[in-house]
Amino acid sequence: MTSAFRDPTIQMAHGAGGQASRRLIEGLLRPAFGNDLLDPLADAALLPGGLALTTDSFVVHPLAFPGGSIGELAVHGTINDLAVSGATPIALTASLILEAGLEREILEREVRAMAEAANRAGCPIATGDTKVVEHGKADGLYINTTGLGRLHPNASLGADRVTPGDKILLSGAIADHGVAIMLARDELAMESDVRSDTRSVLPLTTALLDAWGAEIKWMRDATRGGIATVLNELAHDADVGVVLTEEAVPIHDAVRGACELLGLEPYHVANEGQYLAVVSAAVAEEALEQLRAIEGGDEAALIGEVSDASRRLVLGKTPFGGTRVIDMLIGDPLPRIC
Amino acid sequence: MTSAFRDPTIQMAHGAGGQASRRLIEGLLRPAFGNDLLDPLADAALLPGGLALTTDSFVVHPLAFPGGSIGELAVHGTINDLAVSGATPIALTASLILEAGLEREILEREVRAMAEAANRAGCPIATGDTKVVEHGKADGLYINTTGLGRLHPNASLGADRVTPGDKILLSGAIADHGVAIMLARDELAMESDVRSDTRSVLPLTTALLDAWGAEIKWMRDATRGGIATVLNELAHDADVGVVLTEEAVPIHDAVRGACELLGLEPYHVANEGQYLAVVSAAVAEEALEQLRAIEGGDEAALIGEVSDASRRLVLGKTPFGGTRVIDMLIGDPLPRIC
Incomplete structure (x- = not known):
């Protein structure tokens, strides 16, 4: 089986959320993963029992910027995907990919930023994972957050x-x-x-x-x-x-x-x-x-x-x-x- | 507040799952994220309502190896974390970090491997995310999978x-x-x-x-x-x-x-x-x-x-x-x- 996605290599635009991203999702990911739950263009999947599930990886550069940093972005982004799906967050996961050589102070700062953002939203970070790759195989720190939420009883969105x-x-x-x-x-x-x-x-x-x-x-x-x-x-x-x-x-x-x-x-x-x-x-x-x-x-x-x-x-x-x-x-x- | 984790930089051993990983988790991550749900050393978090949640990022090198590849590893790994927690998978999420320049054939192969592994386990990939980083800022392809499961009615593990x-x-x-x-x-x-x-x-x-x-x-x-x-x-x-x-x-x-x-x-x-x-x-x-x-x-x-x-x-x-x-x-x- 060949997919409808025919771009020979992945380019930055495939991650930008625009037309190239849509081509990748509609041409390859949606057909491959196709199932009743999957709507890759929505912010979260709605599961039986009134649950909502969403995932996002964060690769922002630089790690810190005026008004925020990758840690709080990673928590807010996933909470927001649940929120606009009409769901209230129950729990988040946090998975870190660290580049060898990353300074402890930076990691501490971002872990704290995640914890504070999660606390403010009243949503626990319930489980996590940490991987380390060699220097030059990442860019300091990438964070995946996945959020589980429960649909608001009044939500009727679509x-x-x-x-x-x-x-x-x-x-x-x-x-x-x-x-x-x-x-x-x-x-x-x-x-x-x-x-x-x-x-x-x-x-x-x-x-x-x-x-x-x-x-x-x-x-x-x-x-x-x-x-x-x-x-x-x-x-x-x-x-x-x-x-x-x-x-x-x-x-x-x-x-x-x-x-x-x-x-x-x-x-x-x-x-x-x-x-x-x-x-x-x-x-x-x-x-x-x-x-x-x-x-x-x-x-x-x-x-x-x-x-x-x-x-x-x-x-x-x-x-x-x-x-x-x-x-x-x-x-x-x-x-x-x- | 300073953390008990005092290693000045992150090294490969912090991702190896042994003593250095435990030092990072117990010294920094667990205190920062501390809440009733969090037990970062367990394979999955147990949530109210008989739900289990687990996350893992996969950075295996090389991407393909005798007997498997990163795609099926990413699906099996998360299903296994739920399984040994006494849970049956309900849904998975898949989040890809792609290095610019990655060949379409490799991405297709790994997406198919994920889909096939998920199908074999009877667990849908319900939602996903794709990010792209510049050439030299990743190593082809990193995959996060997060799994939501329901506890087996007979499970009484601890x-x-x-x-x-x-x-x-x-x-x-x-x-x-x-x-x-x-x-x-x-x-x-x-x-x-x-x-x-x-x-x-x-x-x-x-x-x-x-x-x-x-x-x-x-x-x-x-x-x-x-x-x-x-x-x-x-x-x-x-x-x-x-x-x-x-x-x-x-x-x-x-x-x-x-x-x-x-x-x-x-x-x-x-x-x-x-x-x-x-x-x-x-x-x-x-x-x-x-x-x-x-x-x-x-x-x-x-x-x-x-x-x-x-x-x-x-x-x-x-x-x-x-x-x-x-x-x-x-x-x-x-x-x-x-």
């Missing part, structure tokens, strides 16, 4: 529940994480106070589900590939159009400036503490007010709506009345962002 | 249940995996038909629990650090002595010869398809006969017993009436074995 007229909420300002990583790599050679947005979105997702139940139709965190990729996946998976009101998307000035300098589309830049929710129009304004009242939700915004025109496309409406097509990420302008 | 007089069963011949890896690395420059023992031990553990329930007191797979390390952990955790009848331990001739050439103690060499079980003396002979009747169990053996003398020590009884102390692994003679 692309198949999305219908034209639904509104799209965003939990806060975008592109902070990707730009913070670029600054930490000193690729801009500029001073800035941009900080990664790494955080648990669990309080924000839980509040929506507590209050609105089935009126919350779909949620997804906007990590690799940014909100553009996630909205394209929404348009594709729900077979709908997505209309983005561009001036409604919160972007910090310093982040916008850095993206302009680098020629990056902020919609393609990774976030580590933001998610998108599709909610029924009837509750959208109230749900937004609720998000804004929660600590860390003050920059939440209603950024667009679901349409029955231009299916499988994301259209951006500019402040001047123009319309443009917003594609998912192609290539990998920001490798190893998480 | 070091605290082990008492003097209990017998120790071993599922088959030891050291095949480690020696196969050494041969694959061509470090012996010799011809041999030694093959890795990578396999699921689930049929063997389930049969014992089905038949004997609480008479099966403790199980552990003998991976990194070999049976010597696992038996030392048993002696330590149960606060008992372990007496090993050395001539009863099955070792294939070619494996024994290779170990002699390399100056390796076979008891320290990793296995990937063998486990140890402590069973009450009353059922030991019958349980052994049962194991031997199962496909793949024909080399099972009764290799020793639990004693109330020489607590926290493993003593080997030689065929000539001598006695020696068998230590856990120190250092890492066989790095990246799994």
